[in-house]
Amino acid sequence: MDNFTIFNMQTIAGLLTFYFAFKWFVFPKLSKLSIYDALVPMVLIHGLRYLGMVFMVDTQVYDEFPDDLAFTVGIWDYSTAILAVITAFALKNKWKYAISLTWIFNIFGFTDLVVAFPQVFEIEFYNYDLGTMWWAFTTIGVVNMISHIYIFSRLIKNLKNKD
DSSP states (O other), X not given: OOXXXXXXXXXXHHHHHHHHHIIIIIHHHHXXXXXXXXXXXXXXXXXXXXXXXXXXXXXXXXXXXXXXXXXXXXXXXXXXXXXXXXXXXXXXXXXXXXXHHHHHHHHHHHHHHHHHHHHHHHTTGXXXXXXXXXXXXXXXXXXXXXXHHHHXXXXXXXXXXXX
16 A cells, blocks of 8 residues: 555544544534634644644655745744634633634634645655654644634634624
8 A cells, every 4th residue: 555545544534533523522512602712722723733843854854855845834834823822812811803813813724724735745745754744644634624614614603693
């Protein structure tokens, strides 16, 4: 079996596992909370995206990994992580612009994933030594996507409830 197939099998397994865990256990509890309280943990998950900077560390990924892509992934992920922590703090403290900040955070963070994923697949990153980043893609990446989608759905529902 080739690396591409293994990677996709693992990602699908992770997606299904985390989707059902969130759907059955997390989302029902969050649905009972105010939008502020429900979004805090979903936003805070992205505080872990500082891990994307690992691509910028010389000894952590293979030598041929493009430096410009490593920098882009690392800086966008780190920026998303910092924005996530600030947004979570704003939500937790119910700042006046917390919901607007959540929109900005979620669009920025989701765009990062949508832009980065095709680029790393284009270079067939799964055929090289990724160290722990293999694990990060197949677990944290999946959780990030699920949480972004939840955040968008909750924000859209909030807009509809204001009408």
